[in-house]
Amino acid sequence: MSLLLLLLMLPLLASAFLPPPRPSLAPSLITSRLLASVPRLSSPATWLEGIDTFVFDCDGVIWRGDSVIDGVPGILAKLRAAGKKIFFVTNNSTKSRKGYKAKFDSLGLDVKAEEIFSSSFAAAAYLQQTKFLEKRKGKKVYVIGEVGIGEELDLIGVPWVGGPGDKDKVAELSPGSKVEHDEDVGAVIVGFDRHVNYFKIQNAQLCINENEDCEFIATNLDAVTHLTDAQEWAGNGAMVGAIKGCTGVEPTVVGKPSPLMIDFMVDQLKLERSKIAMVGDRLDTDVVFGTSNGLQTCLVLSGVTTEEKLLSDDNAIAPDFFASSIADFYPEA
Numbered sequence: 001m002s003l004l005l006l007l008l009m010l011p012l013l014a015s016a017f018l019p020p021p022r023p024s025l026a027p028s029l030i031t032s033r034l035l036a037s038v039p040r041l042s043s044p045a046t047w048l049e050g051i052d053t054f055v056f057d058c059d060g061v062i063w064r065g066d067s068v069i070d071g072v073p074g075i076l077a078k079l080r081a082a083g084k085k086i087f088f089v090t091n092n093s094t095k096s097r098k099g100y101k102a103k104f105d106s107l108g109l110d111v112k113a114e115e116i117f118s119s120s121f122a123a124a125a126y127l128q129q130t131k132f133l134e135k136r137k138g139k140k141v142y143v144i145g146e147v148g149i150g151e152e153l154d155l156i157g158v159p160w161v162g163g164p165g166d167k168d169k170v171a172e173l174s175p176g177s178k179v180e181h182d183e184d185v186g187a188v189i190v191g192f193d194r195h196v197n198y199f200k201i202q203n204a205q206l207c208i209n210e211n212e213d214c215e216f217i218a219t220n221l222d223a224v225t226h227l228t229d230a231q232e233w234a235g236n237g238a239m240v241g242a243i244k245g246c247t248g249v250e251p252t253v254v255g256k257p258s259p260l261m262i263d264f265m266v267d268q269l270k271l272e273r274s275k276i277a278m279v280g281d282r283l284d285t286d287v288v289f290g291t292s293n294g295l296q297t298c299l300v301l302s303g304v305t306t307e308e309k310l311l312s313d314d315n316a317i318a319p320d321f322f323a324s325s326i327a328d329f330y331p332e333a
């Protein structure tokens with residue numbers, strides 16, 4: 001997707017799913033003159049003093065694919081030694097928190113499961129917050145997505161169907177044939193799914209269009225994602241777009257830049273919003289997630305965004321600072 005198209009979509013996404021952005025950082029108010037002054041993080045010690053909690057995006061910040069980014073283990077250790085709280089927030093719903101913990105372990109990073117917030121977890125947390133089990137007695141969830149969503153639903157006892165089990169199902173199109181959908185589905189969750197197929201789309205369409213008060217929940221709307229480092233790949237925006245296209249229904253988005261995950265963290269963990277720094281490599285998810293939710297923001301250039309893209313006149317999203325990577329937090333290390 002071109003940057004121009006992405007920028008054209010941003011106001012729509014923001015108005016649909018976000019509270020009003022902080023006036024000082026609202027993308028529509030930022031001029032190219034202001035953007036030209038987005039400062040490089042040059043006095044990290046001073047900045048770190050004012051922050052209690054770091055919220056890190058994962059891919060492009062902590063790791064790239066299956067490789068830890070240079071210097072990250074030492075920086076995380078220093079932040080912990082300085083008494084900072086650390087959390088990891090990712091829009092990738094293919095894994096549960098347990099699955100991410102295994103990935104951190106495999107990369108030699110010592111992280112607690114409760115420090116990880118994935119959009120698969122956010123989808124389950126949303127159902128908990130809205131009391132799906134209590135208010136929709138006997139109802140279940142239909143999942144388009146990989147194992148992460150189902151694992152998180154299992155943890156909160158919400159029954160679900162679909163997911164990886166529908167990988168090889170085919171919608172027969174002979175005369176009179178039809179897909180039999182489950183009339184007890186009260187919510188459809190759509191997350192990134194490498195095995196999305198027409199059967200799943202038709203099933204979700206029937207649940208949303210025909211079941212009474214069936215919710216449509218999207219883990220995230222990322223247009224593209226990095227499955228390999230060779231190119232950009234179609235992200236969950238593609239799966240969500242398919243279901244929007246056949247239902248005309250706008251989803252409830254639970255991942256970044258929706259406020260749900262940060263609201264959950266602030267409420268549950270009693271965090272002070274102004275002393276939280278969101279650190280990410282994407283402007284449209286990570287930085288918007290921070291600026292729209294009252295957090296400090298730092299864009300790192302270790303992922304998908306180049307310095308040229310950040311400072312170009314075409315970009316209307318400004319972080320407080322940018323840095324080459326989180327290694328810049330302790331430059332003497």
Ligand SMILES: [Mg+2]
Nearest residue numbers: 057059060281
């Ligand atoms: Mg990222």
